[in-house]
Amino acid sequence: MDLPGFVDIHTHVLPGLDDGAGSMEQALAMVGLARRHGTSALVASPHANPVFRYDPARTEALLEQLRQLAPPGVRLIRGCDFHLTFNNVESALRSPSDFAIDGRCWLLMELSELTVFSNTGALWARMQEAGLRIIVTHPERNALLRQRFDVIEEWVAGGRLMQLTAGSLLGDFGREAQQFSLRLLDAGLAHFVASDAHDLEARPPRLDLAFDWLAAHYSPEYALKLCVEHPQAVVEGQPIDLSSFHPPARTRRASWWRRLWPLPRKR
Numbered sequence: 001m002d003l004p005g006f007v008d009i010h011t012h013v014l015p016g017l018d019d020g021a022g023s024m025e026q027a028l029a030m031v032g033l034a035r036r037h038g039t040s041a042l043v044a045s046p047h048a049n050p051v052f053r054y055d056p057a058r059t060e061a062l063l064e065q066l067r068q069l070a071p072p073g074v075r076l077i078r079g080c081d082f083h084l085t086f087n088n089v090e091s092a093l094r095s096p097s098d099f100a101i102d103g104r105c106w107l108l109m110e111l112s113e114l115t116v117f118s119n120t121g122a123l124w125a126r127m128q129e130a131g132l133r134i135i136v137t138h139p140e141r142n143a144l145l146r147q148r149f150d151v152i153e154e155w156v157a158g159g160r161l162m163q164l165t166a167g168s169l170l171g172d173f174g175r176e177a178q179q180f181s182l183r184l185l186d187a188g189l190a191h192f193v194a195s196d197a198h199d200l201e202a203r204p205p206r207l208d209l210a211f212d213w214l215a216a217h218y219s220p221e222y223a224l225k226l227c228v229e230h231p232q233a234v235v236e237g238q239p240i241d242l243s244s245f246h247p248p249a250r251t252r253r254a255s256w257w258r259r260l261w262p263l264p265r266k267r
Contacts, residue, residue: 004224005040005073006207008233009101010081010108010137010163010194013205015063016236017046017054018081024065030197031070034205037070041075041235042205043101043194045108056080056098061162077235081137083110089123096130104237107132108163113142116151126161128133134160135234138196140168149183156189161240163192164226166210167203183220188247191240193226219248 012020013030021027034042044063048054060078067076073199079101082088088099097103107127117123124134139145139152139162156162162184184190193199193214197205207227225245233240 004228006038006211006227007041007235008034008039008195008197008207009043009079009106009135009192009231009234010045011042011197011205012044012046012081013042013197014044014046014059014066014203016199017059017062018052024069026200027066027201028069030205031066031074031076033200034195034197034207035071035074037208038110038211039074039205039207041077041232041239043079045079045081045101045234047081047083047110048088048099049081049110054080054082054099055170061120065134075235077157079108081108081110084117084120084123089127092127092132093130096132098129100132102235102237105131105133106135106234106237109134110137111142111227112137113144116144116148121158124158126157133239135163135192136160137163137194138165138168140164140177141173141182143176146176146214148179152184152189153187161191161230162189163194164190165196166193166207167195169193169210169213172203182250185247186250188245190226191242191245192230194231219251222248256262 012018013027015021015023015027021030027215046054046059063078080099082099092099100107126182164181167173167179171178195205195207197203211223211227230240
């Protein structure tokens, strides 16, 4: 089937801002790799956490440099990997567009692995009143959230959406993350797949492998929802209608020998 370009809503391609790309050369190589493997839009989302200070003006300036040098055919968009802290929330309430993807309404939200704050829902309600919509990033990699499936169900029922990491589907973050990804996918509680790319090798900006995995294990239509249609709505600042979003049953399982000796990943 002819595919529209993948839309990767979570990457760390901007150099010198966090633990992602180490140089503009590496950033360009990451963008080029993404483009060669089918990505047509990519959100640069540097961390905003106690270790890495997020500066929207500096982020936009670096992003503009990258746009001028990047190969044609890939749209580069500003975002933020927003850690839930009191200071971040106060900053986001003062200026929501500084943190939202493309300055619109969707916000990538990383949660602590130590605790789920009792006032998380209240904080999110305040942010929603300010016009922000929450996307919880990589819940499958959060050991605490893997024990709180019921909380994730409540959050999704309340309008918060979930983003899986592409590598988690392929086993790159271990069996527990992979199995929890399957549980979320089966329940219809996963709404996006993004690369969360940090480099060219260990965590590359590739969605094609995850798309192929989803198409094989669920359906091509489900893969399109998670890798193209839903993320496209995010970068356009549009709502996502989940009224008809129902996961298909898994359609294929690898044979026992393929699970023991998986095919090498293409780079």
